[in-house]
Each structure stands twice: as C-alpha cells, then as structure tokens.
Amino acid sequence: xxxxxxxxxxxxxxxxxxxxxxxxxxxxxxxxxxxxxxxxxxxxxxxxxxxxxxxxxxxxxxxxxxxxxxxxxxxxxxxxxxxxxxxxxxxxxxxxxxxxxxxxxxxxxxxxxxxxxxxxxxxxxxxxxxxxxxxxxxxxxxxxxxxxxxxxxxxxxxxxxxxxxxxxxxxxxxxxxxxxxxxxxxxxxxxxxxxxxxxxxxxxxxxxxxxxxxxxxxxxxxxxxxxxxxxxxxxxxxxxxxxxxxxxxxxxxxxxxxxxxxxxxxxxxxxx
Amino acid sequence: xxxxxxxxxxxxxxxxxxxxxxxxxxxxxxxxxxxxxxxxxxxxxxxxxxxxxxxxxxxxxxxxxxxxxxxxxxxxxxxxxxxxxxxxxxxxxxxxxxxxxxxxxxxxxxxxxxxxxxxxxxxxxxxxxxxxxxxxxxxxxxxxxxxxxxxxxxxxxxxxxxxxxxxxxxxxxxxxxxxxxxxxxxxxxxxxxxxxxxxxxxxxxxxxxxxxxxxxxxxxxxxxxxxxxxxxxxxxxxxxxxxxxxxxxxxxxxxxxxxxxxxx
Numbered sequence: 001x002x003x004x005x006x007x008x009x010x011x012x013x014x015x016x017x018x019x020x021x022x023x024x025x026x027x028x029x030x031x032x033x034x035x036x037x038x039x040x041x042x043x044x045x046x047x048x049x050x051x052x053x054x055x056x057x058x059x060x061x062x063x064x065x066x067x068x069x070x071x072x073x074x075x076x077x078x079x080x081x082x083x084x085x086x087x088x089x090x091x092x093x094x095x096x097x098x099x100x101x102x103x104x105x106x107x108x109x110x111x112x113x114x115x116x117x118x119x120x121x122x123x124x125x126x127x128x129x130x131x132x133x134x135x136x137x138x139x140x141x142x143x144x145x146x147x148x149x150x151x152x153x154x155x156x157x158x159x160x161x162x163x164x165x166x167x168x169x170x171x172x173x174x175x176x177x178x179x180x181x182x183x184x185x186x187x188x189x190x191x192x193x194x195x196x197x198x199x200x201x202x203x204x205x206x207x208x209x210x211x212x213x214x215x216x217x218x219x220x221x222x223x224x225x226x227x228x229x230x231x232x233x234x235x236x237x238x239x240x241x242x243x244x245x246x247x248x249x250x251x252x253x254x255x256x257x258x259x260x261x262x263x264x265x266x267x268x269x270x271x272x
Numbered sequence: 273x274x275x276x277x278x279x280x281x282x283x284x285x286x287x288x289x290x291x292x293x294x295x296x297x298x299x300x301x302x303x304x305x306x307x308x309x310x311x312x313x314x315x316x317x318x319x320x321x322x323x324x325x326x327x328x329x330x331x332x333x334x335x336x337x338x339x340x341x342x343x344x345x346x347x348x349x350x351x352x353x354x355x356x357x358x359x360x361x362x363x364x365x366x367x368x369x370x371x372x373x374x375x376x377x378x379x380x381x382x383x384x385x386x387x388x389x390x391x392x393x394x395x396x397x398x399x400x401x402x403x404x405x406x407x408x409x410x411x412x413x414x415x416x417x418x419x420x421x422x423x424x425x426x427x428x429x430x431x432x433x434x435x436x437x438x439x440x441x442x443x444x445x446x447x448x449x450x451x452x453x454x455x456x457x458x459x460x461x462x463x464x465x466x467x468x469x470x471x472x473x474x475x476x477x478x479x480x481x482x483x484x485x486x487x488x489x490x491x492x493x494x495x496x497x498x499x500x501x502x503x504x505x506x507x508x509x510x511x512x513x514x515x516x517x518x519x520x521x522x523x524x525x526x527x528x529x530x531x532x533x534x535x536x
Binding site: 172179190 | 333334360363364366369411413
C-alpha cells in the first residue's frame with residue numbers, strides 16, 4: 001500500500017524534471033511511434049495481409065476520419081458512463097472515509113476490505129449488476145462505481161488519517177468541526193484524492209468498455225467494438241480502438257490539469 | 273478569584289506532567305511554579321527536551337497536566353482558549369499552504385464568526401503590524417521562512433489576545449533574521465502590551481527580549497533559577513551593545529550550565 005504513496009511526491013521536489021522538457025522526452029517516443037506505424041504499414045502491404053486480419057494504419061486512419069462523428073458520439077457516451085461511475089464511486093468512498101476516519105476499528109476493517117476488493121476482478125460482477133439494473137447503461141455506471149470505490153476509499157482514508165501541526169493550530173483557535181473539515185481535513189486529503197483519481201479515472205474507461213462488451217447501451221465504444229467484431233468489420237473495430245485510446249489520453253490529461261489547478265499550493269506541483 | 277488583578281497573567285503551581293509510554297514513564301515537568309505578570313515578557317530557556325515546550329503546551333491547553341494547578345488570566349487553559357485569551361505561535365510557521373497569507377491570518381476570526389469585510393480589514397492591519405501588508409494575496413510558499421513566521425505572529429495577534437504563547441518561534445531561522453525579528457517583536461510588544469511566554473534555547477535572544485528568564489533543567493523538567501532582566505525598554509539594537517547585556521548573557525549561561533549539571 002505504501003508504493004502508491006510515491007506518486008504523491010511527499011518527498012521534496014521533482015521540479016527539476018518539470019522545469020525544462022528535454023527534447024528526448026517528446027522526440028524519442030514520436031520517432032519510435034512513427035517507425036512502429038511505418039513497419040506495420042509496410043508489413044501489411046508487402047506481406048499482403050488480409051484486411052480482416054490486420055488492416056494497415058492508413059486504412060484505419062481514413063476510416064477513423066470518415067466515421068469521426070459516430071466515434072465521437074460513442075466515446076462521449078462511454079465517457080459519460082465512466083464519469084458518472086467515478087462520481088458516484090468517489091462520492092460514496094470519500095464520504096465513507098470521512099465518516100469513519102475517527103473510528104479506528106471501523107476504518108481499519110473497511111480498509112482491509114477495500115484492499116481485498118481492489119485485487120478482485122470486479123468486471124466479473126457485471127452479470128450480477130445486470131440483475132439489479134437490467135442490461136442498461138445504468139449497470140455499466142454502477143460497475144464503474146464498484147470498481148472505483150475501493151481505490152478512492154483507500155486513498156481518501158489515508159488522506160483523512162494524516163495529522164500535522166495544523167491540528168494543534170485548529171485546537172488552539174478552538175475551531176469547530178465544520179471549519180476544521182473545510183479549512184484543514186479536506187484540503188489536506190486532496191493530494192491523496194487526486195492521486196486516487198489518477199488511478200481510478202483511466203481504470204473507469206477500461207471498466208466501462210469491458211462492461212459494454214456484455215451489453216448496455218448500444219451506442220457506446222464497447223458495444224460497437226463487439227458488434228463490429230462479430231461481423232468481422234476489423235477496420236471499424238480498429239478505428240473504435242483508436243478512439244478509445246484518444247478517450248483514455250484525454251481523461252488522463254484532464255485529471256492532470258485538475259491536479260495542477262487544485263494542488264498548485266503543493267510543494268511537488270511547483271514550477272519555480 | 274477574589275482579586276481580579278492578581279489572577280491576570282500566567283500562573284502555574286506545583287505543575288507536573290508525566291508521559292507514559294511502553295518504554296517507560298517520562299517525568300516531563302515536576303513541581304513547576306511559574307508566574308508571569310500581566311504585560312510581562314517571560315522567556316523559558318533550557319536544554320533540548322527539558323520540557324519547556326510541554327510547559328507552554330500546558331498553558332495553551334494542548335497538553336493536560338498530570339498534577340498541579342495552571343491558569344491563564346485566572347481561567348483554566350481550556351476556558352481561556354474558548355475565551356480567546358491567548359494566541360499561540362508555533363515552532364514552525366504552521367500556515368495552511370492552500371490558503372493565501374490573508375486567509376491564514378483571518379482563520380481565527382473566521383472561527384469566531386467575524387464577518388468577512390471586518391476580518392479582512394483586521395487581518396490587513398495585523399499584516400501591516402508585521403510589515404507584510406503587500407503580501408496578503410501571496411501563498412505561504414512564496415514567502416521566506418522569516419516572513420512566514422511573521423505571518424504566524426499576525427495570525428496569533430488577529431483575535432487581539434492579551435497573552436501570547438510562543439514556542440521557539442525563531443528557532444529555525446538564521447541568526448540575522450532572528451535578530452531582526454527580535455527587534456520587530458519588541459516593537460509589536462511595545463504597541464500591544466500583551467503578556468508573553470516565550471520558549472527559546474538562545475541565550476542572547478532570551479536576554480534581549482525578556483523582563484524575566486526562567487532557566488529549566490531536564491528530566492525531570494523543573495525551573496532551577498529565575499533571572500530578572502533589568503535592561504531598559506524599549507529595547508533596540510543598542511541594547512545588545514550594553515555591558516549589562518553581556519553580564520546577563522554570562523549569568524544565564526552559568527545558570528544553564530548549572531541546570532544541565534543537575535542531570536548529568
């Protein structure tokens with residue numbers, strides 16, 4: 001459990017690496033990726049690989065552009081499901097962590113429980129979810145919530161359990177519960193919540209798409225990929241996979257930006 | 273509580289504090305008698321771990337004494353805390369990093385339910401007192417350590433307490449900054465006439481600031497000597513050049529050596 005804390009950068013500063021972006025950080029992966037695409041393209045063309053097996057990148061790309069509006073709609077629906085799931089799961093997990101953080105045995109119990117649940121393949125629960133919510137978008141949302149909640153609980157719980165000299169300050173000025181929570185406990189837990197989100201949000205996209213494979217709204221990335229793959233529309237499948245990757249990158253960037261904004265006071269997020 | 277004037281200031285009588293832990297009990301304070309008159313400046317000096325911080329924490333209701341009596345302006349520390357009789361300045365600036373300097377200073381007023389315009393105005397006055405008015409919108413991390421500690425002093429003063437409890441507030445600062453803040457503290461104290469209890473392990477700092485110095489020994493922590501500092505107020509940079517200043521420094525050093533000898 002301690003390894004996850006490393007992402008918080010509680011330790012001094014990693015600002016040196018942020019200050020200037022070495023050219024290699026951008027250039028090297030770009031060259032590698034371009035080379036990878038070129039080899040793929042060449043292999044497919046020269047090897048005369050059937051489009052059913054593996055379409056060339058150029059073919060996938062033109063399909064991606066052609067179906068762009070449809071793919072965006074699918075991504076928006078999948079993203080919305082994932083987002084709702086993250087909101088519900090985080091809300092419950094953070095609320096619960098906040099409620100039990102003063103109660104040692106209960107907190108400890110829930111913590112070991114959530115650690116166990118984190119290790120389980122929650123997607124296996126999807127059929128159960130459909131019993132509760134039907135084969136609907138709601139079942140996907142709940143699936144994401146169930147997958148995200150233990151992660152958020154673990155992080156939030158650690159955030160709430162923190163103590164600092166600020167607790168003495170709050171006592172010395174006789175702060176009431178409400179001010180203690182809003183001025184100290186919640187902001188102090190925020191770096192942990194953001195670290196939790198950095199793990200939970202990309203996971204939510206994965207859980208959504210896999211859940212959608214099994215049903216739910218027809219107008220989602222997962223449902224589209226499954227439908228097209230059963231009809232051997234490999235190019236459509238690949239174009240949807242590209243869109244799924246785009247979605248994944250976008251939500252990751254979004255969380256990173258939120259992190260930067262909300263934690264601009266945090267020692268590890270400082271530029272100068 | 274018959275005579276109100278007698279109970280103002282800080283009082284401790286036969287104060288004891290024992291910390292119990294698995295490794296055994298530690299007698300942090302034993303039979304400590306202390307009186308700081310209203311408007312007085314008392315420094316407590318002693319070797320590290322002698323219990324001087326524990327004594328201050330007992331006055332600020334952060335530590336429950338095991339035995340003895342203790343009062344702030346005639347009230348139990350818990351009552352005094354609720355009545356905003358004292359402000360505390362901690363060893364570290366202890367500012368909330370997510371709040372601006374201004375909102376750090378307004379925090380105690382926010383707790384008291386003072387409306388926003390009034391508390392902002394008061395906070396700006398306090399920041400003016402420590403010379404940091406123009407940094408109100410900055411965040412703590414944009415300030416140097418000395419500036420942060422001045423913000424902490426402004427915060428402690430914001431509720432206009434009659435007692436200031438300062439726990440080695442300048443201990444982490446370099447000597448030049450510390451000397452400057454000592455001067456500033458003298459100026460502020462002159463304006464406010466608050467009662468101050470000041471913990472330090474710097475002899476020159478204690479002599480420069482105090483009207484009285486209590487020397488503590490460690491394990492068990494007890495006060496071995498009280499030294500009156502009869503240097504004229506207001507004190508300024510010339511005070512440090514007075515021969516009396518050096519005589520007092522030598523006297524406090526001797527008392528500290530004797531206090532340490534008790535334990536070793």
